[in-house]
Amino acid sequence: MPALRIKSKPDNVTRRYSFRREVSYTALRVFSISIDDNSTAAPSVADAVKYALGYVTPIAHTIDWVALSKLSTEALGIPNGLRCGSRFYTSVTLPRNADEALGALCVVVGDDFKQLRCRAPYRNLVLALTLRAVIADELGILPRKIAGGDKLPADAPAAFNPSELLSGSVCCVPSETDRIVNRMALDNEGGFDPSIFDDLYPNGTNAEDSEWF
Structure with a gap:
């Protein structure tokens, strides 16, 4: 066979x-x-x-x-x-x-x-x-779908809105007053000294003083 x-x-x-x-x-x-x-x-x-x-x-x-x-x-x-x-x-x-x-x-x-x-x-x-x-x-001209659209996952990040950078209410950089208060609170609780992050603004103590912005 x-x-x-x-x-x-x-x-x-x-x-x-x-x-x-x-x-x-x-x-x-x-x-x-x-x-x-x-x-x-x-x-x-x-x-x-x-x-x-x-x-x-x-x-x-x-x-x-x-x-x-x-x-x-x-x-x-x-x-x-x-x-x-x-x-x-x-x-x-x-x-x-x-x-x-x-x-x-x-x-x-x-x-x-x-x-x-x-x-x-x-x-x-x-x-x-x-x-x-x-x-x-x-x-650099490839058309893309907007983040958060119905073609992307529901948990995709929302589209970035540049105007948010102009609003103090949503700014991610704390004021100098907030930094001092937070630093004192951490020191009192025995936490680390957040002044180690001062180098983030090499030309001043505030974001407003720094030439990076």
């Missing part, structure tokens, strides 16, 4: 994609970011995608994917002469774990695209946005 043969899944997955022409630029840009300066490797869309997936996956839930999709090509440094509205077809071979990570990312991105009610976004779109995310973050 012949032995049963169990077919194992291949380690790599090859899919055919239809991309906007901007991907021909963004993939090359991300590939150049991912390699060492002395590398002689040929440009590869697959290598760029693998790098982008590793870069984006840990922060995927914090990215505003809709806002990212609306960033202009000018903002991302994509050449004006590139016919971004046109499409090209190519095959991309990824390791199975990277292909599965891209599939999972489609679900995350789909949470932002509420208009796509019947399905998650196509891999074409998500792959293109993943490349965009790396470039946008490098340029």
Whole structure:
């Protein structure tokens, strides 16, 4: 009786994609970011995608994917002469774990695209946005969701309000009077002398006297 043969899944997955022409630029840009300066490797869309997936996956839930999709090509440094509205077809071979990570990312991105009610976004779109995310973050323009929003955990810290620094009622630096009172109380209780922290304000005894502020 012949032995049963169990077919194992291949380690790599090859899919055919239809991309906007901007991907021909963004993939090359991300590939150049991912390699060492002395590398002689040929440009590869697959290598760029693998790098982008590793870069984006840990922060995927914090990215505003809709806002990212609306960033202009000018903002991302994509050449004006590139016919971004046109499409090209190519095959991309990824390791199975990277292909599965891209599939999972489609679900995350789909949470932002509420208009796509019947399905998650196509891999074409998500792959293109993943490349965009790396470039946008490098340029310091990656759109992020506001802390405390419905896409973040309920116990996430509230968004920082810079105006709070202008309010004496919420200032974290105690007044000199408070420091003296606290110091006396601690000394009377046999605690440590808080004067050891005076070096926090090297140019004076108060925060107001210090050149740090």
